[in-house]
Amino acid sequence: MLGGPAEYPELWAFLESLRLGEFLSGTVAAIEPFGVFVALDDGPAHPVFPGVGFVSGAELSWHHFEAVSDVVRVGQRVSCEFLQFDTWNLEARLSLKAGQPDPFQAFADTVTVGRTLSGQVTKLIPFGAFVQVADGLEGLVHLRELAWTPVETPSDVVRAGDEITVVVTGIDRERRRITLSRRRVTGTRGRPRSPR
Template identity: 40%
Template sequence: MDEMNQEVSGMKEFSAGDIVTGKVVKIEDKQVLVDVGYKVEGIVPISELSSLHVEKASDAVSEGDELTLQVKKVEDDEIVLSKRAVDADKAWQDLEEKFENGEIFEAEVKDVVKGGLVVDIGLRGFIPASLVETYYVEDFEDYKGKTLSLKVVELDREQNRVILSHRAVVEAEEASRKQEVLQSLEEGQVVEGTVQRLTDFGAFVNLGGIDGLVHISQLSHEHVEKASDVVQEGETIQVKVLSVDRDNERISLSLKATKPGPWHDIENKVKQGEVLQGTVRRLVSFGAFVEVLPGVEGLVHISQISNRHIGTPGEVLEEGQEVNVKVLDVDENAKRLSLSMKELEREQSRSEIKQYEKEEDNSGFSLSDMIGDKLDKYKN
């Protein structure tokens, strides 16, 4: 008889757990009334509207919305429904698929709580503070209302635990860019980068996804005490790729290779026959290397050090000594500079002799008459 009454009246029969659809007919502060075809309007308590905290029912639904709901309780004069249960069940299935596939998806940050962020993905998803960014964030307030790309990192349906990560997405993107840059770099390329950090042994330069090292010896053609003497963090510079080790993800760079070297255009800076002042930098068995310009050293061969015979350059010179040298030859291609000290000694002696030759003694004899052909060796 009851079944016949239901058929005549057109009323549906419901049981707890059933999934039904209905239209929102009224919104009150703490509940929503929905027409689901039952003899009374269904009630969706505010706590069953969303997995997140809702202040007002109107924040979650609007009048006229079509909702899919789960029946929680049925009595003759009341039927209680849940939107949250349906959303959560669907969300769990969706999240499990995303977790298995490592899928990236987007969600809006609904709340900032102690220890991280909360998002609504049909249920409550939590992003711990440590999984928001790859860097430390002081204040998360600006994240509220922001849409983030996320990955599921932990799921526990029994504990209703959903842990998400934005950091994992960022790291995956960075890893992808890193490989792209690594594969595109070739030895000899000149590329632009940003100085990331300075160390005792050089500077790390970001090339748009991966860092390369400019060793301190490759910062300048001149001797460098510390990297900060040449570059600063945040500075954009041009660098040359010296080598790429893709297996170990190591890139060697040079800043000095992009700049004119000390030997560049040396033949216009230093002329044959010119007299220069320099500093003795190294003594070797066959001569002395004298720095005449920053980064430019020339060789004074042992035979060009003195007019007298010497066994070793150290008999006459010492490292750090300031000396005058005459340029015998300049070769920019070979980066070779031949110098002489002996030539200056000879020229000095010739000059002194000429001065004496002009002076005759009171008897009318010149210095030449007095010492004869002993002058010949200086005139030749």
């Protein structure tokens, strides 16, 4: 723990005054591989804690990104939702993505189970393949749903980068998961691919 209320009374008073769900404005002060420090406009000036706010990598964006610097830059103005007072690190935990439209909810509001979509295979895993069905959104095609005939591994029928047609078989809003089937697409048999 970095210090208690007696050691940093102004900082503690500020952090304790924040309310869950409140939006705070500030400037990106530093970028690290694990997240971003934000100098909050209303935060106390302090040489040890110049940021006061912190946004973890998971709270930066709804979309996939390779590096934190792909999302924000030092000096950029941001508005973030307050998530919690981290008493161990003496900082406000924040969410930048909370102020952005959630692409999953937009997808779930407009796409229904049974809809046919096209997408690119992004990754193969032992039990299936992930397919990008919208900007920043991937769904899982389970191994048994990749082809009409049983296959032992996803690479028997698809490769990363392939464009395939799939049917939406499930949308789980709570767990934010999309399940897909290639086997149920009308007119496709999902035959094993010829070696390249």
